[in-house]
Amino acid sequence: MLRDVIQAIDYSDCAEIALALFCFAFFLMVFATMRLSSRATHRFASIPLADTVVTADDAAEEETSGNE
Amino acid sequence: MLGLALCSFLSPTRKFAVAVEISDSNSESEKVPESLQSKPMEVDGKIDTFSYDDDISRKFATATLFWALVATLLGLLVAVMLVLPRLFAGLEWFSFGRLRPLHTNAAIFAFAGNGIFAAIYYSTQRLCKARMWSDTLSRLHFWGWQLIIVAAAATLPLGITQSKEYAELEWPIDLGIAVVWLGFFGVNFFMTLINRRERHMYVALWFYIATIVTVTVLHVFNNLVVPIGLAKSYPIYAGVQDAFMQWWYGHNAVAFFLTTPFLGLMYYFLPKAANRPVFSYKLSILHFWSLVFIYIWAGPHHLHYTALPEWASTLGMLFSVMLWMPSWGGMINGLLTLRGAWHKVSVDPVLKFFVVGITFYGMSTFEGPMLSVKAVNGLSHYTDWTIAHVHSGALGWNGMMTFGMLYWLTPRLFQTKLWSTKAASLHFWIATIGILLYIVPIYVAGLTQGLMWRSMDETGQLVYPDFVETISYVAPMWWLRVLGGALFVGGVILMAVNYVMTWMTRPSKYDVPVYQAPKLEKIADYKEPRPESHLKSAPVLDLARGVDSWSQMTWHRRWERLPVRFTVLTTLAVVIASLFEIIPTFLIRSNVPTISTVKPYTPLELAGRDIYVAEGCYNCHSQMIRPMVAETKRYGEYSKAGEFIYDHPFQWGSRRIGPDLAREGGKQSSLWHWRHFENPQAINEDSVMPPFEHLLETAIDFDKVTDRVWAAQKLGAEYDFDLDESPELARIQAEQIAADIVSQGGPVRVGEVMALESQAVALIAYLQRIGVDIFAPPVEAATDTEPESTETPGDGIEPADR
Numbered sequence: 001m002l003r004d005v006i007q008a009i010d011y012s013d014c015a016e017i018a019l020a021l022f023c024f025a026f027f028l029m030v031f032a033t034m035r036l037s038s039r040a041t042h043r044f045a046s047i048p049l050a051d052t053v054v055t056a057d058d059a060a061e062e063e064t065s066g067n068e
Numbered sequence: 069m070l071g072l073a074l075c076s077f078l079s080p081t082r083k084f085a086v087a088v089e090i091s092d093s094n095s096e097s098e099k100v101p102e103s104l105q106s107k108p109m110e111v112d113g114k115i116d117t118f119s120y121d122d123d124i125s126r127k128f129a130t131a132t133l134f135w136a137l138v139a140t141l142l143g144l145l146v147a148v149m150l151v152l153p154r155l156f157a158g159l160e161w162f163s164f165g166r167l168r169p170l171h172t173n174a175a176i177f178a179f180a181g182n183g184i185f186a187a188i189y190y191s192t193q194r195l196c197k198a199r200m201w202s203d204t205l206s207r208l209h210f211w212g213w214q215l216i217i218v219a220a221a222a223t224l225p226l227g228i229t230q231s232k233e234y235a236e237l238e239w240p241i242d243l244g245i246a247v248v249w250l251g252f253f254g255v256n257f258f259m260t261l262i263n264r265r266e267r268h269m270y271v272a273l274w275f276y277i278a279t280i281v282t283v284t285v286l287h288v289f290n291n292l293v294v295p296i297g298l299a300k301s302y303p304i305y306a307g308v309q310d311a312f313m314q315w316w317y318g319h320n321a322v323a324f325f326l327t328t329p330f331l332g333l334m335y336y337f338l339p340k341a342a343n344r345p346v347f348s349y350k351l352s353i354l355h356f357w358s359l360v361f362i363y364i365w366a367g368p369h370h371l372h373y374t375a376l377p378e379w380a381s382t383l384g385m386l387f388s389v390m391l392w393m394p395s396w397g398g399m400i401n402g403l404l405t406l407r408g409a410w411h412k413v414s415v416d417p418v419l420k421f422f423v424v425g426i427t428f429y430g431m432s433t434f435e436g437p438m439l440s441v442k443a444v445n446g447l448s449h450y451t452d453w454t455i456a457h458v459h460s461g462a463l464g465w466n467g468m469m470t471f472g473m474l475y476w477l478t479p480r481l482f483q484t485k486l487w488s489t490k491a492a493s494l495h496f497w498i499a500t501i502g503i504l505l506y507i508v509p510i511y512v513a514g515l516t517q518g519l520m521w522r523s524m525d526e527t528g529q530l531v532y533p534d535f536v537e538t539i540s541y542v543a544p545m546w547w548l549r550v551l552g553g554a555l556f557v558g559g560v561i562l563m564a565v566n567y568v569m570t571w572m573t574r575p576s577k578y579d580v581p582v583y584q585a586p587k588l589e590k591i592a593d594y595k596e597p598r599p600e601s602h603l604k605s606a607p608v609l610d611l612a613r614g615v616d617s618w619s620q621m622t623w624h625r626r627w628e629r630l631p632v633r634f635t636v637l638t639t640l641a642v643v644i645a646s647l648f649e650i651i652p653t654f655l656i657r658s659n660v661p662t663i664s665t666v667k668p669y670t671p672l673e674l675a676g677r678d679i680y681v682a683e684g685c686y687n688c689h690s691q692m693i694r695p696m697v698a699e700t701k702r703y704g705e706y707s708k709a710g711e712f713i714y715d716h717p718f719q720w721g722s723r724r725i726g727p728d729l730a731r732e733g734g735k736q737s738s739l740w741h742w743r744h745f746e747n748p749q750a751i752n753e754d755s756v757m758p759p760f761e762h763l764l765e766t767a768i769d770f771d772k773v774t775d776r777v778w779a780a781q782k783l784g785a786e787y788d789f790d791l792d793e794s795p796e797l798a799r800i801q802a803e804q805i806a807a808d809i810v811s812q813g814g815p816v817r818v819g820e821v822m823a824l825e826s827q828a829v830a831l832i833a834y835l836q837r838i839g840v841d842i843f844a845p846p847v848e849a850a851t852d853t854e855p856e857s858t859e860t861p862g863d864g865i866e867p868a869d870r
């Protein structure tokens with residue numbers, strides 16, 4: 001009986017079901033993302049900038065601008 | 069999977085302290101004792117002292133550059149082979165069919181792969197404020213990966229291949245990839261995440277997580293095979309299912325090997341180079357989840373108008389078109405990160421590379437969805453348009469981003485100044501012009517091919533009935549491609565010089581900066597309360613208050629702190645999307661209607677098919693006639709799904725540098741094929757097929773035929789003879805074909821090898837079999853039971869005009 005059921009299903013509906021699933025999840029995500037505070041997002045975005053490494057080029061540049 | 073299980077075991081429900089105070093302190097020229105270098109040390113009970121492992125980043129960066137040279141030189145070589153097909157006449161290891169896969173593997177796994185690892189090792193440590201969990205695993209990963217690349221370089225030119233695009237490597241190397249990718253790299257990465265000192269996982273890390281888990285899933289399921297030796301195996305899938313699995317893998321290899329890790333790279337190195345935070349963190353959340361979920365469905369857009377069921381093709385098109393959205397989210401985020409810093413682009417070659425790289429990403433991810441539309445794909449499929457698209461992405465996005473990253477990393481890793489900023493800028497211009505000189509002529513070539521193939525006159529006849537005419541027309545474009553490729557290679561050589569000269573000015577001993585940061589506590593002192601709704605006092609339903617609390621996204625912020633949960637959710641998104649397409653493809657018999665006259669290959673034909681696979685014939689010849697008038701006019705009856713049920717692996721191909729072979733059986737005499745292998749240009753002077761003289765001079769190993777038949781039986785083929793009879797049956801068929809060749813004026817022997825023993829005869833046997841079964845007279849029913857759903861000749865299918 002299970003085989004009959006599986007064979008009887010119209011699998012071209014897969015595309016529509018998948019689209020509906022995606023749209024539902026996407027709009028939820030958009031709504032929730034828009035509610036994030038700007039303080040939080042600013043803090044997260046700054047993470048990679050928190051470990052500035054001074055290179056020889058930077059040091060030379062600093063020395064030049066210091067002399068000016 | 070082992071790595072994920074290990075991570076789950078170690079940290080099922082860890083709660084972390086609310087805030088992490090980080091203080092960096094660089095000790096000047098302090099020599100860090102070895103005992104401190106691999107593990108952090110607790111000082112004052114709370115503060116760890118640690119250093120980053122930059123040696124592994126140096127190794128991967130150097131490997132990236134080395135393989136960039138190799139991959140681009142190989143690309144130039146195969147481009148030259150197309151315009152000078154007799155350049156390596158007689159050398160079987162130097163044919164386009166054998167070397168093109170080496171080029172693609174070198175570009176993707178050697179060049180881009182090492183670049184990804186350089187990026188991940190450098191950025192992950194800094195984003196986690198933790199050294200890599202295991203220095204040993206880092207080095208095992210590095211050397212293991214290089215060994216895999218060397219194994220590819222050794223096996224592919226020898227014709228040891230699975231003939232599945234970007235998954236050509238045979239099963240022993242595939243096992244090695246699984247061990248290195250998951251066992252060394254994956255475990256090391258996830259344990260570093262778990263032991264991090266930065267609570268929040270920055271967006272780049274999400275992309276790395278998605279890369280690792282998805283590539284694992286793709287690699288394992290596309291490479292399930294039945295081996296018959298160390299150097300040969302057959303996929304468990306056949307025909308339609310194999311095609312589906314291959315392009316589910318193939319497109320997602322592009323997605324999760326060439327896109328997500330490079331987006332992660334972009335999210336770290338672009339802000340660093342521009343000294344600006346990413347434009348929109350919210351956009352990064354949105355486009356990450358959209359990308360991960362949508363990309364998985366896109367595979368079938370490689371199979372429009374083929375024998376793949378139409379529902380799958382439509383699904384692939386739909387999601388491919390939607391994919392434009394999250395891809396441009398990444399592009400926009402990248403380009404707008406430079407707001408207020410555009411003046412730096414004109415003086416900093418790193419930013420130049422990044423800007424052009426991201427722009428090419430935007431162009432490719434707009435073009436890709438357009439090419440996925442069936443109507444457009446009907447013109448572009450099998451043409452050079454696909455190649456132009458691939459190289460716009462590979463050279464433009466992957467190449468330029470990698471170069472930009474390497475130019476930023478080099479002075480930092482070697483703790484010196486870049487040898488020449490001018491050379492870096494010159495490289496930028498050479499690379500950009502090289503890419504344009506590559507892709508523009510190839511776009512022209514692709515459009516020319518597509519339009520010429522489908523061109524019909526007012527009487528309904530093909531305007532260009534001779535396939536080779538299209539080759540003659542596009543050959544000048546291929547010469548321009550060689551020029552563009554040569555320029556791109558020149559840029560890589562310039563970069564290598566700059567890199568080596570910079571390395572030579574490195575200090576005698578590298579500084580190892582020491583950092584201090586508090587360890588994240590295993591158990592938090594308090595539990596984060598559920599956020600209060602802003603509608604607490606408002607006269608609204610509880611549901612509204614619940615939605616408002618939920619929409620503050622503290623749940624997502626929790627995920628961003630929990631690497632294991634984040635990984636599991638990413639994996640679920642990928643797996644669910646995959647199953648939606650895979651389950652119906654495999655379970656529904658009506659997807660592949662049975663054709664009663666389609667029979668398994670004979671022993672000799674199996675041997676010949678394996679030669680077809682080994683020589684990489686699929687790189688130039690397709691075996692899939694689409695249901696379009698111009699195609700059926702040119703090649704014959706369009707291909708049906710049921711014809712390929714014994715094809716392990718499928719050989720539908722994705723290019724037509726030579727004509728389609730799906731109805732080749734019986735079109736030409738055996739002698740014609742013999743002469744064609746010997747010297748294609750003698751048959752057709754404009755042909756770009758290389759000679760395959762070695763097939764005429766090399767004997768078949770008839771004893772190995774038994775293993776092939778055994779594997780075919782294992783995979784569902786039914787034979788009415790004993791396995792032991794296979795070699796004799798193969799010899800009998802070979803004698804018949806050789807007799808035909810000799811009677812038509814061909815040679816009895818070539819050198820020491822008799823024609824009836826040659827590999828050429830086996831290949832001819834296979835070619836003469838392709839596409840003829842559906843025209844065979846129907847077999848009279850021997851039982852009372854009718855097959856469930858069948859098509860037989862007499863249902864309107866007539867043999868094509870010869």
